[in-house]
Amino acid sequence: MPNYQAVLFDFFGTLTSSVQRGAAHLDTAELLGCPSETLSEVLNRTYYERASGRRGDAATTMRWVCAQAGVHPTDRALQAAVVSRHRAIRADTRLRADAVPVLAALRERGVRTGVISDCTHELPDFLPQLPVAPLLDVRVFSVQVGRCKPDAALYLTACRRLGLAPDACLYVGDGGSQELTGAEQAGMTAVRLAAPDLADHMVFNADRQWRGPTLGTLGEVLDLVATDTEVLGVGGRAG
Template sequence: MAAACAVRLEAQRELFTLREDAAPALTALRATGLRVGVLSDCTVELAESWPSLPLSGLVDAAVLSCEAGRRKPDPELFRLIAQRLGVAPQECLYIGDGGGRELTGASACGMRAFMLRAEDWWDDDAHSREDDWPGPYLSSLREVLDLALGVPAAE
């Protein structure tokens, strides 16, 4: 059983790849003094790997569903990430691909939600994705800095 778990963990780690624009975008956001959080529906493999991932050093707070015992769009997850960031949900920008009905969940909690609809969006088959999201969207993570600084996003 231990060997099988080790194989699964290693296989899952191979899936933990960052978008090309992720690190530069997060670094630029943090340079402005903004706090960055991650809210992820995930398995225990991500939670176990989180401290060693390059992304972990670029975020101030993380809420992982497998540790919280809840899944998006549970409002408690959105409140929890805001709390860990030390802000009210209404002060948060939420960026996601729409999986797990996260954009609707974030909006319902008072966050400003934006769909990340990058070039590879159609290639991704996220669980319960909000393909019909009527709200604003971004085409890359590079646009998050402009958004955070008050430059409007596409509708």
């Protein structure tokens, strides 16, 4: 069994259940005076532009999105929409039931953990309030790094912060943004989470040609990571 020193996770669709834009996003569109279908189309089309942080902070990015949608809200409406969007994305975020137990079990085995996520400005703001936060050694966000998956910069940033070589790390993701291919190209081992709920997951640039190993549940990650006693060759797997 490989002696991985760290397991790095995608966030949306991996540590969380499948994500779709919920009803709270309608409030954002209303505040902007924009049809919800138009706002969704612009958000989908500009995802990587926004997730790379190239359009500035949250408010500046929202102003740019409005221009793409052909609407021109007041400054007050824009600020309210930024708050509304933060609230809506937080409402869309539901941690998997096994996320905290899996992260805790990895750390008990002496394995370090982290998140590498393509995301806009909201996730870095609210992730510290989630119960997974104290169980993550590193958090790498595309909007802060200025690159999106599968760019090697994201994976190598995590390795640098951990002080580990890529081949010491296992990467787990649902396959969005060509993330599994990117992880392997950066020198990591990658596995795909193929939980049943992900059939309805909102995903961009899926890794459809990737044919590597898959997991049915997040908890199966523990079967891929050696315990300290296994590394020493003096015992069996911890239950």
